Every structure is written in structure tokens, then in C-alpha cells.
Amino acid sequence: MTDSRYTILVVEDDPDAAGYMRTVLERSGMDPHVVSNPQAALALLNSKTFDLILTDIELPGMTGLELTERVKKTRPDLPIVVMTAHATLDYAVNALRLQADEFLFKPIRKPQLVEVVTRLVEQARAAARPTNIVLAIGAHPDDVEIGVGGTLAAHQAAGDQIVILTMSRGARGGAVDNRQDESLAAAELIGARLFLNDLEDTRISAGDPTVGIIEQVVAEVHPTIVYTHSSNDRHQDHVAVHRAVSVATRRVPMFACYQSPSATVDFRPNRFVSIDGFTDTKLALLASFASQAGIRDYLAPDFVLATARYWSRYGGGVYAEPLEVVRDATGLRANATSQAVGHAATSLTTPTSTTSEAEGSVLDD
Missing domain, CATH: 3.40.50.2300 (Response regulator)
Known part of the structure; x- marks a missing residue:
């Protein structure tokens, strides 16, 4: 049939x-x-x-x-x-x-x-079928894959073009050559084009050269959707990248923020993407970063699946990734975003912050 x-x-x-x-x-x-x-x-x-x-x-x-x-x-x-x-x-x-x-x-x-x-x-x-061009931006190698790995896999399945922009090579988290190879391997798994920059880890600026680098990539690939870090994050690089992306992608129709392991309790998603059928791909993406597996508990498969299982309570399916949608002038395109970001939950009650975490401390990648 x-x-x-x-x-x-x-x-x-x-x-x-x-x-x-x-x-x-x-x-x-x-x-x-x-x-x-x-x-x-x-x-x-x-x-x-x-x-x-x-x-x-x-x-x-x-x-x-x-x-x-x-x-x-x-x-x-x-x-x-x-x-x-x-x-x-x-x-x-x-x-x-x-x-x-x-x-x-x-x-x-x-x-x-x-x-x-x-x-x-x-x-x-x-x-x-019309396709989206999806630009996922992270401060360090594996940031994007942790935050929206399943969502990117769903975009790929819908026929969208995937571009990953990583602002630093994560020198504070391991050997630069290893992290570069791992980033390339992960990008290859989902057919993504990778831009890997070399800004100083833990010292990324919210202004130039960060804004200029992002603007250059935007001018080259013409994205319709951008994913990046939330401003509600304890890592200084994540916050800086969020601010730079907000400026550099101001004309991109859709702009949404993903959750990082260092996100604060003020992270308030208003859309939940079902990644049912794409969890294996997400785990494979994270497994590409072998140098981090032994030192980052949040990369453990059971941790990743438990987090996705938790967020599904606010959306559809068994597993979900949360997004703070900052701007959506597209109405969500019918093909990729209906499949990849289609479980919109803007009308659902989102988690409420009850405490605040200290911000501004310098964190390693």
C-alpha cells in the first residue's frame, strides 16, 4: 500500500x-x-x-x-x-x-x-516541496547537537538544508584537532554543511567579530530558520552568542533558542518539537563527540533520553526538544516545520521559574 x-x-x-x-x-x-x-x-x-x-x-x-x-x-x-x-x-x-x-x-x-x-x-x-534552510549556531562543538540534534534530523528527513555554525573549537574542553574531527563527523551524519570558527573559548564577544562572522554566513546561505542558545544560560559564551545571533539574524523569518545543559530555570520554552523516530540519530550525533563522553554526564544516552522524555509532557509524542521561539514570521512552513517543528505548543502552559541561578561566572565549555 x-x-x-x-x-x-x-x-x-x-x-x-x-x-x-x-x-x-x-x-x-x-x-x-x-x-x-x-x-x-x-x-x-x-x-x-x-x-x-x-x-x-x-x-x-x-x-x-x-x-x-x-x-x-x-x-x-x-x-x-x-x-x-x-x-x-x-x-x-x-x-x-x-x-x-x-x-x-x-x-x-x-x-x-x-x-x-x-x-x-x-x-x-x-x-x-518547498524547503527551509536551517542554520543552527552554537558556541562550542556539540552545543547544537545537544540542543536540537533531533530537530535537525527531522529537518533533514523533511528535505531541508542544514547548516551548522560553531563559533569556537572548544579548546577548554579538549584537543582542538579532536573536536574539529568530531564536529565534522557529526555534521556528516545529517548531511549538514559545517562552518567551524576559532574564536577564543570562554571569551566569545557579543559584538564583533562574532556578529560579523554570523552575518557573513547568513549572507552566504540565506537561512529561513535559525536555532541558537537561549539568553537564559549560565555560560558566558552561550549568552554572548545568543546576543550576537539576535543582531546578525534580525531579518531571518524564524529565530528560536534551544536548551543547553547550563540553561537556567528561567529557560521558558513555548514550542516542543517531537523527535520520535529521531532519537537514534541524536544519540549518534552525540556519540561523535567521543572526547567529551567521559567528562560530560549530560552526553550519556540515558540522560539525553530522560530529558527528551520529560519535555514531551508539554508537547506530543514520547520524546521532545524544547524551544523558546523568539520570532516566527513564517507561520511555520508547511513541509519541514510542520514535520520538524510541527508540534507547536504555544498555547500550552510552560514551566514557571521558581528560583534564580547565579549568572556571570566564567564556565568552561
Whole structure:
């Protein structure tokens, strides 16, 4: 069975072949509409939206190749599968020249028909789906992966472009070369582009050069969504990066802040992203930072899962990552953010701070 109901236009003048395709497609959960000639097909295309066309070549009044050529002039994005019982090279070459997406020889077996239709429809839908460009910014290696590792994995699954900007190489937390290699390995796991800078660990400024570095990356990648540290954090670098990001990404439609292990009780998320199905990826991302595993308890898998389990009580699913949404001028785009950030909980009651933690002390990464 398919994941959704595809609407298929079948153009076939042989009643037996038409009946066979109708039966196969219906039993596979699809919605076939069968016509016997190209003129009827063109008329139906003017009144109804289809996901794919299956057409024979030998048809009355117009060939399937001529139909393909006419349709592709106005609907180049609509997949067309050309079928024939005459296995000749000329037919295949002409079909491909006229932009047919697939050429099938009859008789067509059920598994082949279902596979071809499903593949082409899903490819067309993926190509038509708008994508977000997600920029995740952290002060040190592993900050982003801890805060929004699951969310980034969900964005990747939705087809979004992922960019990670790390402001320092975390020299206070381990050997710089090791941390660089670990950052690259983590980025590769989710197909992210990595910008790794070398600002001084624990002494990152909220002004320049931090703002300038972020502005340069923003100008290059044109993000639609930015994730970074919260201002409610005890680590001086995290707070500085938050302030710099607030300035440098002021024209980016969506800006949200993630939770770090050093976040204070004043961290108040208003959106909770379900990461069900992406916890394994998040754990794999964190496992990339092997140099930190023995010295950072919060990287332990049970700690990570327990934290995500806790936040799910405010959103949907079993595991969630919390976000403080500072700005959302997008209304959350329908594709990635509905899947990756779709469990919006702005109407839910958020945790209330009852105590305050001391801020301003210098912390190591």
C-alpha cells in the first residue's frame, strides 16, 4: 500500500489492459481515472489534478508520444509513463526525447507497475516541496547537537538544508584537532554543511567579530530558520552568542533558542518539537563527540533520553526538544516545520521559574 492516495490518469484504449491497470492501482490504494483516448485525457487534465499519467502509445486520434509532448509543454513537472506492447528502440528513444519519465513494455507485472508509479510520484512531490534552510549556531562543538540534534534530523528527513555554525573549537574542553574531527563527523551524519570558527573559548564577544562572522554566513546561505542558545544560560559564551545571533539574524523569518545543559530555570520554552523516530540519530550525533563522553554526564544516552522524555509532557509524542521561539514570521512552513517543528505548543502552559541561578561566572565549555 502507498503512504497516500495517488490520483492517476490512465490513457488506454484496450479494455482488458485498462481494466487490469485500474484493478492493480485500486488494490494498491491509488485513485485511477481511466480514459480511452488522448482527447478525453486532455479534457480531464483541465478539470482535475493528477499525480501521474500512464499512457499507451498506440491510441486513436493522437499517439501517446504526442500526448506526452503536449502535456509536458504546460506541465513539465507531471510524471508520465509511456507503455507499449511493441518493444522497439525507436519508441523508447522518442519517448525519452519527449520527456517521458519512464518507458514500460507490456505485459507489465503488478510489482513493477506499483513500484514505478510510487517512485515517480514521490520524486515529483519531493521536488515540488518547498524547503527551509536551517542554520543552527552554537558556541562550542556539540552545543547544537545537544540542543536540537533531533530537530535537525527531522529537518533533514523533511528535505531541508542544514547548516551548522560553531563559533569556537572548544579548546577548554579538549584537543582542538579532536573536536574539529568530531564536529565534522557529526555534521556528516545529517548531511549538514559545517562552518567551524576559532574564536577564543570562554571569551566569545557579543559584538564583533562574532556578529560579523554570523552575518557573513547568513549572507552566504540565506537561512529561513535559525536555532541558537537561549539568553537564559549560565555560560558566558552561550549568552554572548545568543546576543550576537539576535543582531546578525534580525531579518531571518524564524529565530528560536534551544536548551543547553547550563540553561537556567528561567529557560521558558513555548514550542516542543517531537523527535520520535529521531532519537537514534541524536544519540549518534552525540556519540561523535567521543572526547567529551567521559567528562560530560549530560552526553550519556540515558540522560539525553530522560530529558527528551520529560519535555514531551508539554508537547506530543514520547520524546521532545524544547524551544523558546523568539520570532516566527513564517507561520511555520508547511513541509519541514510542520514535520520538524510541527508540534507547536504555544498555547500550552510552560514551566514557571521558581528560583534564580547565579549568572556571570566564567564556565568552561
